[in-house]
Amino acid sequence: MAVQRTLSIIKPDAVGKNVIGDIIRRFEENGLSVIATRMSHLSAAEAGRFYEVHAERPFYKDLCAFMSSGPILAMVLEGKNAVALNRQLMGATNPKEAEAGTIRADHADSIDANAVHGSDSAENAAIEINFFFANLDLHSRG
Numbered sequence: 001m002a003v004q005r006t007l008s009i010i011k012p013d014a015v016g017k018n019v020i021g022d023i024i025r026r027f028e029e030n031g032l033s034v035i036a037t038r039m040s041h042l043s044a045a046e047a048g049r050f051y052e053v054h055a056e057r058p059f060y061k062d063l064c065a066f067m068s069s070g071p072i073l074a075m076v077l078e079g080k081n082a083v084a085l086n087r088q089l090m091g092a093t094n095p096k097e098a099e100a101g102t103i104r105a106d107h108a109d110s111i112d113a114n115a116v117h118g119s120d121s122a123e124n125a126a127i128e129i130n131f132f133f134a135n136l137d138l139h140s141r142g
């Protein structure tokens with residue numbers, strides 16, 4: 001599998017719990033490199049643009065309110081099979097269904113406050129990386 005890049009976001013709940021370091025450690029220990037980081041406090045409108053694909057979903061408004069409720073840490077992860085590997089480390093969207101030892105099983109409280117975001121495909125990763133970062137912000141280890 002080729003080297004890929006993916007967008008990870010540590011959501012406001014996990015930033016508030018002070019577990020940024022624990023989450024990044026899991027990425028690094030599993031062969032992913034952090035090649036860009038940015039701490040932001042999004043407005044609800046900015047969160048709405050990021051999650052535009054979910055605009056018609058019933059949870060969209062709550063999701064935008066939650067994602068703008070405090071600072072987040074956006075980062076770009078690079079490594080072999082990065083998109084799927086990050087999703088595996090995250091665990092299922094609903095922490096009640098997340099496999100033991102995943103980030104969401106260990107740090108998420110609910111389907112709303114579920115600790116992390118991760119791109120779901122290489123195509124969406126490129127779009128999401130572009131939302132937060134310019135080319136010059138990416139420091140590839142390759």
Ligand code: ADP
Binds near residue numbers: 059112114118120
């Ligand atoms: P994931 O973050 O695992 O890729 P989705 O892309 O389906 O999940 O949804 C985006 C985010 O919207 C989820 O991480 C979660 O915070 C929220 N969400 C998804 N489904 C629900 C739901 N049924 N009720 C409330 N919030 C939800």
Ligand code: MG
Binds near residue numbers: 118119120
């Ligand atoms: Mg998703």
